Amino acid sequence: MTVGKIHNQEAFLSNIAGQLGRERRTEGVQRPQWKKQPQQEVFAGASKEELQEILIRQCGTIHTSVDTTTTSDLPKTLNEALEKFGSSPAVYWEDERFHSFGLDPVLEALPESRAWSDEDREEMTAFAERAKIGVTFSDITLAESGTVVLFSAPGKGRAVSLLPEVHIALIPRSTLVPRMTQAAEEIHRMRKEEGRVPSCVNFISGPSNSADIEMRLLVGVHGPVSAHYIIIEDA
Amino acid sequence: MNVSLFITCLADAVYPSSVGRSTVEVLERLGCSVSFPRNQTCCGQPAFNSGYHKETQKVARHMIDTFEEAEWVVTPSGSCATMIHEYKKLFSDDEKWQKKAEDLAAKTYELTQFIVDVLGVENVGAEFHGSVTYHSSCHMTRLLGVKEAPRILLENVAGLTLTELPLKEHCCGFGGTFSVKMMPISQQMVDEKVQHIEETKASYLVGSDLGCLMNIGGRIERTGKPVEVLHIAEILNSRGEDAV
Amino acid sequence: MSIRISNKPFFERVEKGIDDEFMRSAVSGAQDRLEGRKAESTAELGTWEDWRDHAEEIRQHTLENLDFYLQQFAENAAAQGGHVFFAETKEEANEYIQSVIRRKEAKKVVKAKSMVTEEIGMNEAIRELDCEVIESDLGEWILQLDDHDPPSHIVVPALHKNKEQIRETFHEKRGYGKSSDPQELGRFAREQLRKEFLSADVGITGCNFAVAESGSVSLVTNEGNARMVTALPKTQISVMGMERIVPTWEELDVLVSMLCRSAVGQKLTSYITGLTPSKAQDEHAPEEFHIVIVDNGRSKILGTKYQSALQCIRCAACINVCPVYRHVGGHSYGSIYPGPIGAVLTPLLEGYENNKELPFASSLCAACTDACPVKIPLHELLLEHRRDIVEHEKGGFTEKMAMQGFAYAATHPKMFQFGGKAASPIVDRFSEKESGPGPVKLWTQIRTLPSQKDDRFRDWFEERERRNNGGKNS
Numbered sequence: 001m002t003v004g005k006i007h008n009q010e011a012f013l014s015n016i017a018g019q020l021g022r023e024r025r026t027e028g029v030q031r032p033q034w035k036k037q038p039q040q041e042v043f044a045g046a047s048k049e050e051l052q053e054i055l056i057r058q059c060g061t062i063h064t065s066v067d068t069t070t071t072s073d074l075p076k077t078l079n080e081a082l083e084k085f086g087s088s089p090a091v092y093w094e095d096e097r098f099h100s101f102g103l104d105p106v107l108e109a110l111p112e113s114r115a116w117s118d119e120d121r122e123e124m125t126a127f128a129e130r131a132k133i134g135v136t137f138s139d140i141t142l143a144e145s146g147t148v149v150l151f152s153a154p155g156k157g158r159a160v161s162l163l164p165e166v167h168i169a170l171i172p173r174s175t176l177v178p179r180m181t182q183a184a185e186e187i188h189r190m191r192k193e194e195g196r197v198p199s200c201v202n203f204i205s206g207p208s209n210s211a212d213i214e215m216r217l218l219v220g221v222h223g224p225v226s227a228h229y230i231i232i233e234d235a
Numbered sequence: 236m237n238v239s240l241f242i243t244c245l246a247d248a249v250y251p252s253s254v255g256r257s258t259v260e261v262l263e264r265l266g267c268s269v270s271f272p273r274n275q276t277c278c279g280q281p282a283f284n285s286g287y288h289k290e291t292q293k294v295a296r297h298m299i300d301t302f303e304e305a306e307w308v309v310t311p312s313g314s315c316a317t318m319i320h321e322y323k324k325l326f327s328d329d330e331k332w333q334k335k336a337e338d339l340a341a342k343t344y345e346l347t348q349f350i351v352d353v354l355g356v357e358n359v360g361a362e363f364h365g366s367v368t369y370h371s372s373c374h375m376t377r378l379l380g381v382k383e384a385p386r387i388l389l390e391n392v393a394g395l396t397l398t399e400l401p402l403k404e405h406c407c408g409f410g411g412t413f414s415v416k417m418m419p420i421s422q423q424m425v426d427e428k429v430q431h432i433e434e435t436k437a438s439y440l441v442g443s444d445l446g447c448l449m450n451i452g453g454r455i456e457r458t459g460k461p462v463e464v465l466h467i468a469e470i471l472n473s474r475g476e477d478a479v
Numbered sequence: 480m481s482i483r484i485s486n487k488p489f490f491e492r493v494e495k496g497i498d499d500e501f502m503r504s505a506v507s508g509a510q511d512r513l514e515g516r517k518a519e520s521t522a523e524l525g526t527w528e529d530w531r532d533h534a535e536e537i538r539q540h541t542l543e544n545l546d547f548y549l550q551q552f553a554e555n556a557a558a559q560g561g562h563v564f565f566a567e568t569k570e571e572a573n574e575y576i577q578s579v580i581r582r583k584e585a586k587k588v589v590k591a592k593s594m595v596t597e598e599i600g601m602n603e604a605i606r607e608l609d610c611e612v613i614e615s616d617l618g619e620w621i622l623q624l625d626d627h628d629p630p631s632h633i634v635v636p637a638l639h640k641n642k643e644q645i646r647e648t649f650h651e652k653r654g655y656g657k658s659s660d661p662q663e664l665g666r667f668a669r670e671q672l673r674k675e676f677l678s679a680d681v682g683i684t685g686c687n688f689a690v691a692e693s694g695s696v697s698l699v700t701n702e703g704n705a706r707m708v709t710a711l712p713k714t715q716i717s718v719m720g721m722e723r724i725v726p727t728w729e730e731l732d733v734l735v736s737m738l739c740r741s742a743v744g745q746k747l748t749s750y751i752t753g754l755t756p757s758k759a760q761d762e763h764a765p766e767e768f769h770i771v772i773v774d775n776g777r778s779k780i781l782g783t784k785y786q787s788a789l790q791c792i793r794c795a796a797c798i799n800v801c802p803v804y805r806h807v808g809g810h811s812y813g814s815i816y817p818g819p820i821g822a823v824l825t826p827l828l829e830g831y832e833n834n835k836e837l838p839f840a841s842s843l844c845a846a847c848t849d850a851c852p853v854k855i856p857l858h859e860l861l862l863e864h865r866r867d868i869v870e871h872e873k874g875g876f877t878e879k880m881a882m883q884g885f886a887y888a889a890t891h892p893k894m895f896q897f898g899g900k901a902a903s904p905i906v907d908r909f910s911e912k913e914s915g916p917g918p919v920k921l922w923t924q925i926r927t928l929p930s931q932k933d934d935r936f937r938d939w940f941e942e943r944e945r946r947n948n949g950g951k952n953s
Contacts, residue, residue, distance in 0.1 A: 012565035184732035199757030212618035223703030255936030286865030290886035373844035410842025423806035453926030
């Protein structure tokens with residue numbers, strides 16, 4: 001993609017300015033100092049351990065099972081989780097953290113498993129669609145809502161957390177923050193300092209669900225039927 | 236305390252004198268001197284809620300003049316008190332009248348609000364033997380912001396058992412002209428309200444707004460339910476004998 | 480479809496709603512549940528009123544500077560390779576969307592739930608091209624299969640249908656042979672829709688909030704269908720109402736939090752996705768990303784006393800507490816936007832002509848105003864509508880006479896005292912001539928009036944004063 005096209009902007013925006021009874025504003029608008037910011041108070045000053053407890057409690061609400069493990073036990077814990085959910089086929093990100101946490105042998109030992117590759121999207125999508133399990137790493141984790149935040153990047157295909165029947169998210173405890181506020185601040189910072197944000201930021205809280213039939217909870221409508229978190233006590 | 240009573244059209248002209256009488260007697264028992272400015276008419280809600288601003292302005296000016304000298308204005312109706320608090324919106328381009336409207340609003344209270352917040356009384360010494368459920372009127376709770384006062388006063392009435400109404404903050408379907416303009420909808424709303432009242436098994440339905448009480452009471456009577464409807468002033472004025 | 484979903488007269492629609500017992504019990508059950516969940520999730524914050532103030536301030540600031548933020552958004556999206564089309568009318572929006580579909584020679588479009596695409600009638604426009612368009616939100620899919628039944632709620636569109644009706648629709652249209660168990664119905668929908676996601680050429684979504692600072696579009700769902708729609712097809716089109724924008728991700732946080740809690744009582748829904756056009760070819764992203772920004776009557780609301788209606792974030796909290804909606808259901812409003820916000824918005828977008836009754840279909844109980852997370856004074860806006868309808872002589876002539884008579888009487892105490900007793904039958908007779916039965920008759924059709932004892936308060940008070948003061952009056 002090169003630079004995109006913008007159509008019909010000036011007429012449209014001039015009309016808006018006219019309706020607002022003033023000249024067009026094209027620059028110089030600053031966000032005001034907001035009078036109240038209650039989002040900053042939620043779990044302010046909580047330790048990682050406290051946030052971990054809040055997260056685990058919230059997982060009960062969002063139909064998500066949780067394991068807690070240490071860095072050294074992680075390969076074993078992941079292996080058990082994979083077995084519990086049917087192991088294979090499994091798809092996971094091409095992500096440096098799988099190497100650094102020593103998880104390659106676990107995944108490579110499965111009968112059928114693949115790391116995401118952007119090279120052949122269609123083939124990878126078909127594989128992810130067929131996969132039983134998708135494994136990802138949380139980039140930022142929100143205690144309040146039990147949310148893993150996934151930033152897209154090369155090798156981190158969007159389909160891995162979406163198409164397989166089970167989504168296993170690996171959560172280094174160091175990624176825990178109180179709520180969405182801190183993730184939003186980080187993305188705002190990325191935009192300001194790095195000039196771009198990931199093309200896809202997914203905030204995922206548990207499995208897919210719907211209440212569209214007589215308001216009854218249906219788990220697993222389009223996305224994963226089950227979600228499982230593994231918290232790694234790395235910090 | 237010198238209280239000017241704003242009796243409201245329903246309590247003056249449509250209902251028997253008992254609600255007004257009880258209001259006066261309760262206030263006097265609590266040490267107030269009650270006067271009744273004779274020129275008072277209506278707060279203007281029917282016109283205001285139907286979209287007739289100019290007409291409402293006229294009514295508002297009249298009411299402001301009528302109560303100009305009053306120290307406190309007390310009314311046994313949540314929605315009429317609310318309406319007086321709305322007057323300033325009618326005069327957004329008239330500073331003089333806006334100020335007058337604000338002055339009137341500042342001294343105007345719904346009865347239970349006045350007793351609890353101004354007089355600082357939570358027990359009026361009433362005695363009433365019976366099971367009661369209370370209907371929270373919308374304008375009083377949401378717009379005037381009076382939620383607790385009636386409950387506090389009722390809880391302190393000797394002999395009275397208070398049962399909470401299911402979905403107590405749901406509208407009864409009165410809404411002034413709504414009750415006739417949108418009659419089929421209003422009917423469904425009041426029927427659900429009556430059903431909830433029945434579920435409480437209370438013998439009395441009590442409220443602080445005669446509009447709602449006229450609506451719910453009228454439906455209760457038409458459908459032959461064994462529930463009696465009373466204004467809260469009548470309960471607070473009760474001395475232990477049978478209901479007023 | 481467009482905003483208007485029925486040409487039947489208002490009271491006919493209301494009657495149909497009231498007669499539909501299943502719908503009504505579904506609606507009241509849903510209201511009680513959703514309202515309960517919302518109450519719980521807002522109470523646990525302990526600072527809900529501060530959140531509302533903050534959200535309101537954000538929405539007001541953004542609307543006041545809407546041209547600036549839309550420009551910033553468009554430039555940032557385009558710099559990353561996105562294409563932005565500003566559409567003043569629904570026709571312009573649809574023509575642009577058609578042009579993309581034509582150029583891509585698309586045969587199948589899969590879409591996520593979006594109120595604005597309903598509003599502009601996009602699906603019909605796409606079908607003109609001999610291209611299939613498939614709704615992927617479970618509720619919307621059910622409605623689509625059922626011969627395009629219109630939505631009755633902006634968050635739970637198929638609220639008015641029961642599982643038997645849904646089973647029947649699945650059976651008839653897709654040969655479904657299993658039970659009406661919601662789990663089984665859901666599994667069937669999953670299988671059916673998976674195929675559609677994988678084979679669609681274009682994915683179309685709405686936009687809960689656009690983020691100006693980065694040119695991003697955010698989507699809030701529980702099902703994950705919006706993720707499917709944006710992760711699988713090679714071309715993505717997002718359609719947004721022009722007011723659905725925030726300055727930065729920090730404000731996105733606040734409004735998304737308000738939306739999730741207000742709509743369904745969740746801290747966050749299962750999926751919140753922020754999508755930004757990307758020039759990087761190595762990322763798993765659509766090859767083309769189009770954003771269509773729709774005015775379609777919104778700009779006329781800016782700068783008027785109704786501007787706050789544009790603060791709406793489509794959470795349906797007002798609908799979930801509305802006692803009128805509770806008893807008549809969504810279709811009675813005749814608009815894709817039902818409930819209090821619908822009664823405010825529909826006449827603004829579509830004019831009074833077909834929507835005169837809507838502002839009056841409220842008891843002004845203000846539950847909506849209390850519930851609104853962005854503090855739109857909904858019941859006050861309904862009053863403003865009534866005022867405009869009345870002042871532009873669209874109210875009934877007799878009612879106007881009666882109201883003028885009322886104002887006269889209420890400023891002339893002597894007359895009022897007489898009128899209190901006599902006015903009702905007069906008003907009654909007046910209005911009967913022009914508009915059927917008058918207020919007293921309508922009142923007494925279903926209710927009894929208080930018995931008219933000759934026992935007026937003012938007589939009692941004056942009598943008492945005479946006794947006490949020897950004849951002096953206050």
